[in-house]
Amino acid sequence: METLRVHNIQRFCLHDGPGIRTTVFLQGCSLRCWWCHNPNSRPIDDPAATVWSLPALAKEIERDARFWRASGGGVTLSGGEPLLQAEGVEAFMTLLGRGGHHRVIQTAGCVALAKVQAVAPQVDLWLWDIKSVDAQTFRSGTGGSVNQTLDNLLWVLNATATPVRVRVPVIAGFNDAPTEARRIADWLAALPRPVDIELLQGHDLGRDPSASAVKSARLADPQFTAVRQTMRDRGLTLLDIPS
Amino acid sequence: MIATATMPTKIALAPILAAAQDRLFGAADSVCLERARLVTEAWQRYADDPVPVKRAKALAHILANMTLDSDTNPIFAGCMSSGPRKWMLTPEHGLDVGGQVVIEHDDLRGFLNDKVPDDLRAFWRGRSGTGGLGHFAIDQSVVVDRGLRSVLDELAACEQDGDAQQREYRAAMRISIEAVIDWAHRWAKQARIKAQQTDDPAVAACHLRVAEACQNVPEHPARNLFEALQAMALVHLAMHIEGHHMSVSIGLPDRALARFGDEAAADPDAAANLCAAFALKVAENAQMGKASMTQCFTIGGADHRGIDQTNALTFAFLEGFDRVSVSDPHLFIRWHRATPEAVKNKVAKMLSRGRSMPLVVTDEPTAGGFVDAGIAAPDAWNYCVIGCNELGIPGLLFDTAMTIGTSINELEELNRVLLDDARSQDVADMPALLSLLEDRCVAVLEPGLRKRREAKARIAAAFPTPLSSALMEGGPQRGCDLLMGMPYDIAGCYNRGFSNAVNALAAIEQLVFENKTLTMSTLIASLRENLADASVVDQLAAAPKWGNDDDRADRWAIALLELRKRVWDRLVAMGLPRALVCHVVRSLHHLDGRRIAASADGRFAGTPVGDSLGAVCGSTTQGPTAMLASVLKLDARRYFSGGTNLNLTLPPSQAAPPVIRALIDGFCGDGGQELQINVLDVAQLRQAREHPERYRDLVVRVAGLSARFIELSDTEQLELIARAEAAAEHA
Numbered sequence: 001m002e003t004l005r006v007h008n009i010q011r012f013c014l015h016d017g018p019g020i021r022t023t024v025f026l027q028g029c030s031l032r033c034w035w036c037h038n039p040n041s042r043p044i045d046d047p048a049a050t051v052w053s054l055p056a057l058a059k060e061i062e063r064d065a066r067f068w069r070a071s072g073g074g075v076t077l078s079g080g081e082p083l084l085q086a087e088g089v090e091a092f093m094t095l096l097g098r099g100g101h102h103r104v105i106q107t108a109g110c111v112a113l114a115k116v117q118a119v120a121p122q123v124d125l126w127l128w129d130i131k132s133v134d135a136q137t138f139r140s141g142t143g144g145s146v147n148q149t150l151d152n153l154l155w156v157l158n159a160t161a162t163p164v165r166v167r168v169p170v171i172a173g174f175n176d177a178p179t180e181a182r183r184i185a186d187w188l189a190a191l192p193r194p195v196d197i198e199l200l201q202g203h204d205l206g207r208d209p210s211a212s213a214v215k216s217a218r219l220a221d222p223q224f225t226a227v228r229q230t231m232r233d234r235g236l237t238l239l240d241i242p243s
Numbered sequence: 244m245i246a247t248a249t250m251p252t253k254i255a256l257a258p259i260l261a262a263a264q265d266r267l268f269g270a271a272d273s274v275c276l277e278r279a280r281l282v283t284e285a286w287q288r289y290a291d292d293p294v295p296v297k298r299a300k301a302l303a304h305i306l307a308n309m310t311l312d313s314d315t316n317p318i319f320a321g322c323m324s325s326g327p328r329k330w331m332l333t334p335e336h337g338l339d340v341g342g343q344v345v346i347e348h349d350d351l352r353g354f355l356n357d358k359v360p361d362d363l364r365a366f367w368r369g370r371s372g373t374g375g376l377g378h379f380a381i382d383q384s385v386v387v388d389r390g391l392r393s394v395l396d397e398l399a400a401c402e403q404d405g406d407a408q409q410r411e412y413r414a415a416m417r418i419s420i421e422a423v424i425d426w427a428h429r430w431a432k433q434a435r436i437k438a439q440q441t442d443d444p445a446v447a448a449c450h451l452r453v454a455e456a457c458q459n460v461p462e463h464p465a466r467n468l469f470e471a472l473q474a475m476a477l478v479h480l481a482m483h484i485e486g487h488h489m490s491v492s493i494g495l496p497d498r499a500l501a502r503f504g505d506e507a508a509a510d511p512d513a514a515a516n517l518c519a520a521f522a523l524k525v526a527e528n529a530q531m532g533k534a535s536m537t538q539c540f541t542i543g544g545a546d547h548r549g550i551d552q553t554n555a556l557t558f559a560f561l562e563g564f565d566r567v568s569v570s571d572p573h574l575f576i577r578w579h580r581a582t583p584e585a586v587k588n589k590v591a592k593m594l595s596r597g598r599s600m601p602l603v604v605t606d607e608p609t610a611g612g613f614v615d616a617g618i619a620a621p622d623a624w625n626y627c628v629i630g631c632n633e634l635g636i637p638g639l640l641f642d643t644a645m646t647i648g649t650s651i652n653e654l655e656e657l658n659r660v661l662l663d664d665a666r667s668q669d670v671a672d673m674p675a676l677l678s679l680l681e682d683r684c685v686a687v688l689e690p691g692l693r694k695r696r697e698a699k700a701r702i703a704a705a706f707p708t709p710l711s712s713a714l715m716e717g718g719p720q721r722g723c724d725l726l727m728g729m730p731y732d733i734a735g736c737y738n739r740g741f742s743n744a745v746n747a748l749a750a751i752e753q754l755v756f757e758n759k760t761l762t763m764s765t766l767i768a769s770l771r772e773n774l775a776d777a778s779v780v781d782q783l784a785a786a787p788k789w790g791n792d793d794d795r796a797d798r799w800a801i802a803l804l805e806l807r808k809r810v811w812d813r814l815v816a817m818g819l820p821r822a823l824v825c826h827v828v829r830s831l832h833h834l835d836g837r838r839i840a841a842s843a844d845g846r847f848a849g850t851p852v853g854d855s856l857g858a859v860c861g862s863t864t865q866g867p868t869a870m871l872a873s874v875l876k877l878d879a880r881r882y883f884s885g886g887t888n889l890n891l892t893l894p895p896s897q898a899a900p901p902v903i904r905a906l907i908d909g910f911c912g913d914g915g916q917e918l919q920i921n922v923l924d925v926a927q928l929r930q931a932r933e934h935p936e937r938y939r940d941l942v943v944r945v946a947g948l949s950a951r952f953i954e955l956s957d958t959e960q961l962e963l964i965a966r967a968e969a970a971a972e973h974a
Contacts, residue, residue: 014902070906072905
C-alpha cells in the first residue's frame with residue numbers, strides 16, 4: 001500500500017494557502033538551508049516520522065474538512081520537501097481531489113522535473129519558494145541547484161495553467177542585499193505568466209553551521225520594507241504580509 | 244384614547260449617545276437607598292394586605308416616588324435609581340453582595356456593609372428571603388403591539404373567574420400595571436419640564452420626544468420605533484424594580500419590533516442609534532452597579548418553517564451594539580442555514596475587532612431540542628437566550644433557564660465518588676466507576692427535583708411578582724404567579740464541571756486500567772493529598788485531554804452524557820420531571836473550583852474548573868478547530884436541550900473576519916449550538932492593566948457573562964490573560 005512519511009500535521013493553518021487549511025509536513029528535504037526552523041524534518045529516514053497509509057492520513061486530516069469547506073481552504077502538503085515523495089504525494093492528492101478538497105503543494109522545487117510532472121495534474125495551487133536566482137548564492141545558502149528549481153517552476157508556468165504563488169523568504173545575510181533583491185525581482189518580472197508574489201520574513205532563529213552561535217534570519221522591519229520596495233519598483237505586485 | 248400617530252422625530256443622537264456612555268461608564272459604584280426606603284415604607288403601610296397586593300402596592304409606591312433620572316441617558320425614559328451605577332437595593336432578597344459578583348469584581352466585597360442604615364437592616368432581618376429570580380423574557384407583543392391597557396381589559400374580563408387567591412392575584416396585577424402606566428406619565432411630565440431647562444436643543448428634542456411617547460406608551464400600542472423601544476425600556480426596568488434580581492431578558496426584540504421594519508430600513512443610521520441608546524438604557528440596570536445583570540437580546544434566526552426572520556431591526560441592533568461598548572446587555576445572534584450573508588459578515592467583523600459580541604446560537608439543534616421536549620414547533624422556533632446562555636421562550640417558558648433545585652457539577656460528583664465512596668477503591672473497570680457515578684448523580688438530583696414545585700410555591704407566596712406574571716401569555720387568565728403557572732412547565736438543570744470530569748475519566752482509564760501505571764488507591768490517596776506527588780501530577784497532565792479532537796478523551800464526554808441520560812431516565816421512572824440540561828457557568832467555575840478537592844484531571848484543590856463546555860484553559864494542543872471538532876461530537880439537540888456555553892479565545896492574528904465566519908459556519912453548520920468568540924490580545928490586556936484609563940471600552944467575554952476588562956477582578960483579568968496566552972501559542 002502507498003504510504004507517506006509525515007513529520008507533523010498542523011490544523012488551522014492560515015498562511016499556507018487560501019482559507020483554513022490543514023498542513024501536512026512531509027519528512028525529508030533536498031536542501032540544507034541554514035535558516036531552516038525545522039531541521040528535524042530533513043532526513044527522510046528519521047525514525048520519529050510517522051508512516052501513514054494514504055486512506056488513514058486522509059481520514060485523519062479530513063477532521064477539519066468542515067472548516068475547509070466553510071473557508072475555501074483545504075490541504076497543504078509542505079515539508080521538508082514534499083516532492084521527494086512524489087509518488088505517494090500524487091496518489092494522496094488524487095485521493096483528496098476525489099473528496100473535492102482544495103490541494104496546495106508548498107515546495108522549494110529542487111527535485112527532478114519528473115517528480116514535478118508526476119504531481120502537477122493534482123495540484124490546485126503551488127506555493128513555490130524562490131530563495132535566490134543566483135547559482136552561487138543559492139548553493140551557499142541551501143546546498144542545492146538553483147537551475148533545478150527555476151527550470152521546474154518555468155515548466156509549471158509554461159505547461160500548466162495551475163495558479164502559482166511565489167514565496168520569497170527574505171533572509172538576513174543571505175538574499176537581503178539590494179543587488180540580490182533586484183535580481184530576484186528581475187527574474188520574477190520576466191515570468192511567462194502572472195504569479196502571486198509573497199515576501200516572507202525570516203524566522204527569529206536559524207542556525208548557521210559555519211557559526212557556533214544561533215543566528216537570526218529575521219530582518220529588521222525597515223530593511224524588510226526596503227526589500228519589498230525594491231520588488232515594487234520593478235513593477236511587481238506583492239501580497240500582503242501575513243501577520 | 245390613543246392620540247393621533249406622530250411622525251418619528253429625527254434628532255442627531257451620536258453626541259448624546261457618547262455623552263450618555265461617558266456618564267454611565269465613567270461613574271463609580273455607589274448606593275441609592277430610595278427603593279429600599281420606599282419598599283420598606285410600603286411593607287409597613289400595607290402589612291395587612293395579602294402578599295401579592297402588598298407587593299403590587301410597594302411597586303406602585305416606589306414608581307410614584309422614586310427620583311426619575313433623565314440626565315444619564317436622556318434619549319429614553321427609565322431608570323432604577325437616582326443616578327448612574329447607583330445600586331438599587333432589593334432588601335426583600337437580602338442586602339449582601341453575591342459571591343460570584345465578588346469573584347468578578349473583588350472591590351465589591353463587602354460593598355454594602357457600611358452603606359445600608361441599621362434600621363433598614365433591622366426591618367428586613369427575618370423578612371427577606373429567596374425571590375426575584377428573574378431568568379425570563381416576557382411576551383413583548385403585549386408591550387409593543389397591544390399596550391398595557393389591553394392587559395387591564397383582560398384582567399377586567401376575568402376579574403371574577405377562579406378562586407379567591409386568583410382574584411386577589413389579579414388585583415395585584417392590575418395595581419402593578421396601573422403603576423407602570425402612571426410611572427410613564429410621570430416621566431412624560433418630567434420630560435416636558437426638562438426640555439425647558441436644557442440649553443442643548445438636541446437634548447431638549449430628546450426630552451420632548453420622551454414626553455410625547457410616555458403619554459402614549461406603554462399604556463397604548465406603540466406608534467413608531469421610538470415609542471416601541473421606549474415602552475420596552477420602561478417595562479423592562481419596572482420589572483426589575485418590582486423585585487427581579489437578574490437575567491430578565493429582552494427576548495427577541497427584532498421580531499417584537501418587526502412592524503417598524505420599514506421605518507428602520509428607511510433610515511438605518513437613526514435606527515441603529517436608537518437601538519444603541521436602548522441597549523445603553525438597559526445597561527443602566529443598576530441593581531449591582533458595574534456587575535453584569537446578564538440581560539439578553541436575541542436577534543435573527545428562522546421560524547419553524549425555516550423562513551428567515553431577519554429584518555431591518557436585526558441590522559439595527561447589530562450596528563447599535565457596535566456603536567456602544569455595553570458589556571451587559573448581551574447580544575445573541577441566532578444562526579441558521581439561511582441567515583443572510585450581510586448579517587454573518589457583520590457578526591464576523593464585530594467579533595474580529597474584539598467586540599466579544601454578538602454571541603452565536605444555532606437554530607436547528609436549539610429549536611430541535613425544544614421540539615423533542617414536547618414544545619410545539621412554532622413556539623420552539625421562537626426561543627431566546629436568557630441569562631448567561633440559558634434558553635427559554637418569551638412569555639411561554641422560563642423554568643428551563645432557572646432550574647430551581649436542580650444543578651449538578653459532574654467533576655464534583657466524580658470526586659465525591661472517588662473520595663467518599665469506599666467502593667471506588669475496588670472498581671475493576673470504567674463501567675463500574677461510571678455506575679457509582681450514575682447512582683451518585685441520581686441521589687444528588689432527586690431531592691431538589693422532588694421539592695422543586697414546593698420551593699417555587701414558597702418563593703411565589705413570599706415574593707410574588709404580579710407585574711411580570713401579567714405579561715406572560717395567558718397570565719391574566721391564570722391569575723397566578725409566573726412561578727406557579729406558565730404555558731410550558733418544563734424543568735431545567737444546570738450543569739458544570741463537565742470538561743474536567745471528561746479529562747479525569749480519560750486519565751483514570753489510561754493510567755489505572757490501560758497502562759496500569761497508577762492504582763486507584765494511589766490515585767485517590769494522591770487526590771486527598773492535593774496531588775503532592777509530582778510523578779502522579781505528570782502522569783495526569785500527560786493523559787489525553789478533552790478539546791483536542793482526541794477520541795481517547797472525547798469518548799468520555801459522550802459516555803458522561805449518556806450516563807446523564809440514564810440518570811434522567813431513572814429520575815423520570817421515579818415520577819420526577821425530565822429536565823432540559825444547560826451547561827452554564829457565569830463565573831461560577833471559580834466558586835465551584837474553590838469548593839472542589841484536587842481532581843483526577845490533574846487539577847489542584849481550590850483552583851477553577853473549566854470556564855465552558857470547551858477545553859480546560861491550557862489543555863489544548865491542536866488549536867481551535869480541534870476544540871470545535873471535539874464539541875461537535877456531542878449531539879447538542881440530544882444532550883444540551885437547555886443550552887450550552889462554549890468559549891473560544893483567538894489571538895488577533897487568527898481572527899480575520901473570514902476566519903471567524905468560517906469557524907462559525909463550520910461549527911454551526913454541523914450541529915454546534917452556542918459559540919462565544921473572544922478575540923484577546925495578550926499585549927493589549929497587559930496594557931489595559933497598566934493603563935486602565937485608556938481601555939474603558941474593552942469588553943470581554945468572561946464565561947457566562949461579558950464585562951469591561953478594566954473593571955474585572957485580578958482573578959478574572961489574569962484568567963483572561965492566561966486564556967489569551969494559551970490561544971496565542973497556536974498562532
